[in-house]
Amino acid sequence: MRYDIQQDIVKRLISDYAMKENGDWLQQGTCLHAGRKNSSHVLKTHG
DSSP, X not given: OOHHHHHHHHHHHHHHHOOEEETTEEEEXXXXXXXXXXXXXXXXXXX
C-alpha cells in the first residue's frame, strides 16, 4: 500500500474511532454504533 494512503487511513481511524497508537499498532477504539470502547479492536499499522 502506498505510504501516503496508509497514513491517511491511520489518521482517519484515530479520528473516527478514537484509536490509540501503541508503536506500530492501533488499539482501544470506540465502536461508533454502540459508543463503547473495545479493547479487542487491534490493528497493525506497518509491515
